[in-house]
Amino acid sequence: MSERFVVVGGDAAGLSAAAKARRADPDREVVVLERGAWVSFGACGIPYYVKGEIPELEDLLVTSPEKLVGKYGIDLRRHHEVTAVDPEAGRVTVDGGGERYELAYDDLLLATGGHGxxxxxxxxxxxxxxxxxxxxxxxxxxxxxxxxxxxxxxxxxxxxxxxxxxxxxxxxxxxxxxxxxxxxxxxxxxxxxxxxxxxxxxxxxxxxxxxxxxxxxxxxxxxxxxxxxxxxxxxxxxxxxxxxxxxxxxxxxxxxxxxxxxxxxxxxxxGVEPNAELAAGAGIELGATGAIATDAYGRTSAPDVYAAGDCAEKHHHLLDEPVHLPLGLAANRGGRAVGATVAGTPTRVGPVVGTVVMKVFDLEVACSGVLDAETAREAGFDPVTETVTTISRAHYYPGGSRIVVEMAAGADDGRLLGAGLVGEEGCAHRVNAVATALHTDLTVGELADLDFGYSPPFGPVWDPVLTAAKAVDGDLG
Known part of the structure; x- marks a missing residue:
């Protein structure tokens, strides 16, 4: 009999784990228990559905239940709610299908998400x-x-x-x-x-x-x-x-x-609070944030039990401490890593640096890292911050607009701490360069020396991120 991987929660982290485990180990039995009707959906699109830009709610589905069952061979059970976890016995208690039953597991993933x-x-x-x-x-x-x-x-x-x-x-x-x-x-x-x-x-x-x-x-x-x-x-x-x-x-x-x-x-x-009650009821350790504490591989304090997504803590690369960041990419990445691990290839969940992008009317607003001076000081940094106003395209190319970049670095070593960008265009993807620099521990001087691409329709010769890095580096002397 194959080993059974049970996943509690049928959205980003849970289904990423389930699909990865099935692809990596086709012989493994994978059961996904979802207490609601919806699985595999893009929650970040809800504001645009409410607005009417997305006509139907079903348009937000990423993968249909039929594909999950037919293509991936996942045993998907909707309207099945896990009410208890028994780590010592290696089983969960489930209410679903008009009955209560117990289901044994060899590996268990808690991907229970969060609530407003x-x-x-x-x-x-x-x-x-x-x-x-x-x-x-x-x-x-x-x-x-x-x-x-x-x-x-x-x-x-x-x-x-x-x-x-x-x-x-x-x-x-x-x-x-x-x-x-x-x-x-x-x-x-x-x-x-x-x-x-x-x-x-x-x-x-x-x-x-x-x-x-x-x-x-x-x-x-x-x-x-x-x-x-x-x-x-x-x-x-x-x-x-x-x-x-x-x-x-x-x-x-x-x-x-x-x-x-x-x-x-x-x-x-x-904000978002983690759905960690199921873990807490099983005696699984919660972190200081209130989310489920995990190690670098998503493992919890209970043997063979993992956690990923909005219910679990992540490790912040810059702050070097656990945080609760309920973001879509982190959930998908964390679930995928757990799926690989339970299938036999130990895979780290990976750190976060807090990269967030949003739209406010015609403004793009983005940030990555730490801009709050108090938070930076609590983490042991002495932040130096500069704000620059520049342009989204070459000055002679029509259609450009203002971009404001706020950037912070450590006074002692020049290490980039974070940046925020706001403007009508060119902010949402530029912040990814900031995230890359944070993950690789670049100084603002090293960031300013990067060989960015240049073309008048897309930016000035000195990209706004490079301009801000130069300004902060100049303050550091």
Missing amino acids: ATPDAPGGDLDGVFTVRSLDEGRALREYLTPGAGTRPGVPTPPTDRFHEHLGEVEAVAVVGANKIGLELVEAFDARGLAVHVVDDGAHVFERGPLTLPPFGPAAAGIVEERLRERGVELHLDSRVERFVGADGAVTAVETGDERIPVDAVLVDE
Whole structure:
């Protein structure tokens, strides 16, 4: 009998692991247990589905269940929820198919993901208060804004406590948390003709980061705030939500310490919390972040049990400590590594440096590494920071626009610590050069000497990243 690899969770990390294990060891039995209906989907596309740019929710599926079963030979069991893990016995308890059963494993991967955090404020359970981390939540939000937009004839309504009959016309919406998903959904709400309020307890957007993601830097924050106001978005900064006010079970206002903001719907983006309860109940060690602690290969404190994706910690290359970064690439990469390891080829999950890219209306906003001075000092660095304003194309080539780059380096050795970029074009992919430099421990002087490509339609002869590196290197003397 072949060894059995059981995967709990059917999205990025879980299915990457399952597919890799089957490819590397075709004789291995691979069972994926997913408590919901959806598997293998692109959650990062939900804001564009809510906006209407992505017509159908099914368009966000990466791989169909039929392909997972037919091509890869995975035993995929949807609507099967793992309720307990027994590492000593090497088995899990499952509720599914109308029964409860136990399933033995030789190797187990916990890829249970994360959920949207909510403020510790009364009224969070009112109708019209949403977090968006799953396809069901995205469909429920779209349906709430425009009845009928989230459903199609012949397609069953997915089971979710946030999918309900519309309670009134939505004209104003509040985004609580000026973070990545929240600000991407601002554009979606604006496109639907809604009045949009952004409520955040920081003095600026991105100031704290949403529990887990690094701040983009003050330069980016200022430009994003200016663009939001230009588009008519009302910013309520330095404002902590005290409670959500409701009538007849539906939200009608957001109340802060200073004001009462009438709204018809609320989107909360206070960050992502790991779904680590299953691991904790099995006595598996959690890290300081609250996510599941793992080693370089994704192994947990329990024998033959791995964790990957948004439920697990990652190792930050620059900070040299565990962090909780719920990002898509890290989840896919971590799952793939675990799949290779259980199939017989030990593979490191790999470190992260916190590379994040987002879109706010027509702005590209990107960062990698550490820009926050306090965080850098806590990690033992003495940061030196420069902000440069340059152009996205050669000055004589039409269509160019401004790019602002904020970059930090260590004062003692010049090691690159991080950079943030914001502009209307040319930021989203340039940040990958910064990530590469961080992973390879380059100094800003070494970064400034790299041989980047040049062509007038795509950038000036001195690329914005090189220009910023030169500026910081000059400050270091």
